[in-house]
Amino acid sequence: MTRLIHETAIIESGAKLGHNVEVGPYAIIHRNVVIEDDCKIGSYCELGIETSLGDGSPLIIAKNSNIRSRSTFYESSSFGENLVTGHSVIVRENTKAGKSLQIGSMSDIQGDCSFGDHTRMQSNVFVGKMSQIGSFVWLFPYVILTNDPTPPSNDLIGVTIEDFAAIAAASVILPGVKVGAHSLVAAHACVTKDVPSGAVVGGTPAKIIAETKDIHLRNDPSQSAYPWTQHFHRGYPDDIVKSWKNQFTK
Amino acid sequence: MTRLIHETAIIESGAKLGHNVEVGPYAIIHRNVVIEDDCKIGSYCELGIETSLGDGSPLIIAKNSNIRSRSTFYESSSFGENLVTGHSVIVRENTKAGKSLQIGSMSDIQGDCSFGDHTRMQSNVFVGKMSQIGSFVWLFPYVILTNDPTPPSNDLIGVTIEDFAAIAAASVILPGVKVGAHSLVAAHACVTKDVPSGAVVGGTPAKIIAETKDIHLRNDPSQSAYPWTQHFHRGYPDDIVKSWKNQFTK
């Protein structure tokens, strides 16, 4: 039998680990942590750092999650089942996420954020405090969600990203902005005001440049690229993909 | 009694640790390091990496500092008291900083830089070699300070950021540019020439778009948001905050 908890891992008394939880070399699990069944915690991870900014509740990692190496999670956040992270992510306190969240390597979730189900972030995404992010959202590399309209101040207001929105690489969303459902923010945009549902915005400051339905796939120009749910299904559950297909079948 | 130096930490002979210094699991303190009293060094930190680019002086961490986990410091830099870092910061040689410096997670200080007192960086700030940064400066997430006007070259010239300036998220400051005291660089700007004191600049290339005094707080439009010292005091010493208040009282 393979030993699931590496002999160099440090598991503090009080931490609750379910069945079949694997913990890699040199990982540290602090006392105020609940890890459900069938999770994998990579090497050098540190989970459950204490903070006076939390509500005292434990860090909860629901079943079947995979936290890759060098990741840092504070206490008082909770994640639904099937969480997947890249390497070296940082997640602060008071964040609540639905199931199947993906957090790319070196992403930085600043605390007091919420995520729906099946949202995916790629590498180096910065999620400022108080961001509210829906389900099936995509945040591509180096997307930055801000929260202070007059920095520095105590006048923080998070951004809101609605379901199925996609924000391309290196875009910045300014404080309090709402990015509408099924919209697309082009790469390297600076979004200073709300984005209507289904719109494509780009530039600095970002302006509406198209409707998503007018953008076609490069390798199949007869097919609209949006809603992306019509052609991109990798990793989503079968029942959800089926519902997406039915939605557009007459 | 709690053991302050974790049993897995590696402390090389020659390292000088003051009273009440806490060192976390798997941290490494090399020989050419001075850590003063009441400091906390997080898990997986590595302090005092040798380099031929330094002057041979030790890394000095003054009293009451808190270096969070996974941070990497070279020898031959020095930091005044109350240094606070996020996780995974990287700091190279020949940097001199005043007191109460804050370095956000994953920030990268490239060496040969100087910082005044009470300057604060948020996550993922990049400080190129030879940057000169004053006191009470704010650098927000993903700010980039460059130094090579004709890359690649040996013709480096650092940027200068004067006291109380605030540079918002994802802005780039080009080599040799001086950002004036009490100025504000808007998010996602590319600053190609000097910024006058008290000006607000934005865009690519950045242009003057307002005076800071004309910007008001979102949640209290009767109050100017700048100078920010009039309403934002979190974490600054009482005597300094008092002096800020007196400055604007008739």
Added chain:
Amino acid sequence: MTRLIHETAIIESGAKLGHNVEVGPYAIIHRNVVIEDDCKIGSYCELGIETSLGDGSPLIIAKNSNIRSRSTFYESSSFGENLVTGHSVIVRENTKAGKSLQIGSMSDIQGDCSFGDHTRMQSNVFVGKMSQIGSFVWLFPYVILTNDPTPPSNDLIGVTIEDFAAIAAASVILPGVKVGAHSLVAAHACVTKDVPSGAVVGGTPAKIIAETKDIHLRNDPSQSAYPWTQHFHRGYPDDIVKSWKNQFTK
């Protein structure tokens, strides 16, 4: 005799280490790794992570390489001699690189990429899957190479960066774009179409703003700054520098 493999390092059975290989504290070398002679692997590195996305071949690190601390490499990539990395780099599977590659701290190489010889990346460069990068290329801090024209999709197309091109800080290259030989992308540009050889482009979207030959060194205005091979030689082999000099001598 100094022990080259630190006693806390974990070397899995099957890993092949050459002569005079140094492995730092808390490093992990998995089984499917070949490290040639005279390499140095820093503290906390993890090399050879298994992945179903690879072809099963080992991670190969050729002789005289220096991988700095906290770096993460997957199996099924190979690097020529004299690889140098900063701290905390992440390199996925199926990447093939020539000799003397430099990867800056916190850079993220996403897999299925190719690099020629003597290419240098600075900190926090993001290289999307399927990027093809030539020899003597420079990628400065926070450069982002993308690959999905209609995100999210399965319609990926990598960028191509030709020999001697230099991409300045915080620029984004859009999917499928070719950046020509000896060209220069200015800082904070968003490059949406091919860049001709020898051109300087800047802005969002990037436009041609000059020819590289028209840019002069700040500290010696009589000398053109490009081709940079005429004045910048640090770290390149003598025979190559000599060939560069001869190229421009009548």
